[in-house]
Amino acid sequence: MKAYFIVSVQAGDPAKRALYDDYIQKVRPVVERHGGKYLVRTERIGYLSAHWQPDRLIVVEFPDREALGRCFASDEYREIMHLREGSVQADAVIVDGI
Secondary structure, three states, X not given: OOEEEEEEEEEOOHHHHHHHHHHHHHHHHHHHHOOOEEEEXXXXXXXXXXXXXXXXXXXXXXXXXXXXXXXXHOHXXXXXXXXXXXXXXXXXXXXXXX
16 A cells, blocks of 8 residues: 655754755655655645645655655665754654555
8 A cells, every 4th residue: 555755844944954955855866766756845835724834845655654664764864864854844744545
């Protein structure tokens, strides 16, 4: 069953934007090597509630939860995750497809 990684991102310190931009460039090939396919990766968001207004929304489809888990547990991901952690606030969920 397909698994979806959904992330909402709030911009952090503008001085650290270059770190996040570097992360964005480096994470895509890692995700794709693990079978991930970006379905949504945008800053063009229509807000329907006042309390949830992320600056960026990302949805990545993986073949299954195991592939998703291998991606984010991989050495190559762990080498770059500090770029995201130090630059933005991100909230993520994993959901199964139907």
